[in-house]
Amino acid sequence: MSFSESPVFIVGWPRSGTTLLAKMLAAHPGMACGPESHLFSKISQGTIQQALTSDDWVSSIAETVGGITLSGQGVLELYGHTASSFRDELSVRKPSMPEVLSALYSNLMTRTGAVRIVEKTPNHICHLDRIRSRFPKSRIIRITRDPRDAVFSMRKLPWMPDDIVAGSLLWDRWFRSSKDFFENDPLSMTVRYEDLATNCKVVLEEICEFIGENFDPCMESFYESSDTVFTPGESWKEDVSQPIDASRIYSWKKNEVDKEDLSLVSGICHKGIRYFEYEPSLVEPLPSFEALDSLSLASATVLARGLIENRCGFQIDINELSGRKLRTLKHNLMGFLRLISNIFSKRNSLVMFHSSK
Structure with missing residues (x-):
């Protein structure tokens, strides 16, 4: 099986450990992970289908993918491509999303010697059915974190509103939109950030068994490997260059947080808190905002x-x-x-x- 046919996709909520998990898998000598590609979140189904079926599909895909930016930089540039070099990579391939992903990763795979692609874009959690239809043999890993920690931490992100309600609604939306998929898709799994942080080796061994790779000790010392999973413009991700700080777990119980804000997060995200078996909240649940x-x-x-x-x-x-x-x-x-x-x-x-x- 070609590595382009069976990549590993990492999805999840902002500030929930997606970058940490990507860095751990990328530390494995057989796997490589680049910056977020946003191949599904920033390109619509219709656009990608039209480009793949175009008479000049190479130019169409190169133009489409070339328009994706991340933190002010073009995705092609972040993966070491020019428009011309990306077209050259595509020209020797067949028109399919696995081949597009393979072409995008070509320089990174050559540089690292890896044979398995790991793609991490958190909000691909909203495009799971599209990923599965294009990559039927792929493994998809969702990483979650107690929303009472994740939502408060989202305030560090420059693109998130500084409003606890906004973060809570986003967390709840993504939970509800991905719930059925992960309950029914046999090639997907869910990992809790808290378990990864406190029992790292055991969880990584479980992940490796799930994706069909042997565990490598380098995965535990991920912070010693090069930073390929985030860009210079994403300073909020730099903590993955350090060992895991287990004190960050359940910060909402240890730190002084606004009690009213904590009640809002707990009230809006109460179904997810219970579903992932986090400590129950004593706050009265709010009705679902699914209608919005x-x-x-x-x-x-x-x-x-x-x-x-x-x-x-x-x-x-x-x-x-x-x-x-x-x-x-x-x-x-x-x-x-x-x-x-x-x-x-x-x-x-x-x-x-x-x-x-």
Whole structure:
């Protein structure tokens, strides 16, 4: 089997150990992992299909992949390619996503001598069915972390809103969207960050057995290997260049955190907390915000915070929602009203929309 046919995909939530796990697997002499490729999250299904079936598929794919950027740098550049060299790699291959991934990784595989691709893009957790359809023999690993730690840590990310509700909604969305896949897909597994940090060798041995590789001691000393899994512009990932700091586990219990924020995370993410067998929260669970999934995270946060903070009634400024987002909300109005009914159950409530326009 070609290494391009059976890569290992690592997915998960921001600040949940995806980079750490990628670095550990990349320390294995037979595996290599580069920066996040975003081949599925930044390229739509229709776009990739059109490019692969184009008469000049090489140029179409080179242009499509060449448009992906990560922290201000082009993905081709991060993988040591120019547009020309990437086209050359594609030209000797067949039009398929395994061959596109193989071409992207070609320089890294040559440099490291590895024979197995590890691809780590956390938000590929939202594109699992597409990955499975394009890579039917691949192994997919989801790494999770107690959301009460992960969501607070998300505030360190420059692209995340500094709003605990936004982080909680994102965590809950990704949990719900991936739950069925990992329950039913036989070539996938889930790892808890806390188990990896406290029982590293045992968990890595389990992962190696799952992906069909022999455990190598170099995986435990991952911090001694070169940094190929993140870019110079991703300073928040630099801690994987150090040994595991087990004191970071369950920081929400040890550090002084805002109690109201902690209640929000616990209330919104309560199903995932229970599902992954983390310590139960004493906070009353909030109703599911699934009805807001069709909205952008920013718009859903506006609505969710209004619902949470004003239990006796709230108003939404429509000016904060774009026309397209507002139409989407109206399209999903019945689900939205059910959400309101759940949150305001046994209360007299008023929902008011207003606009200054």
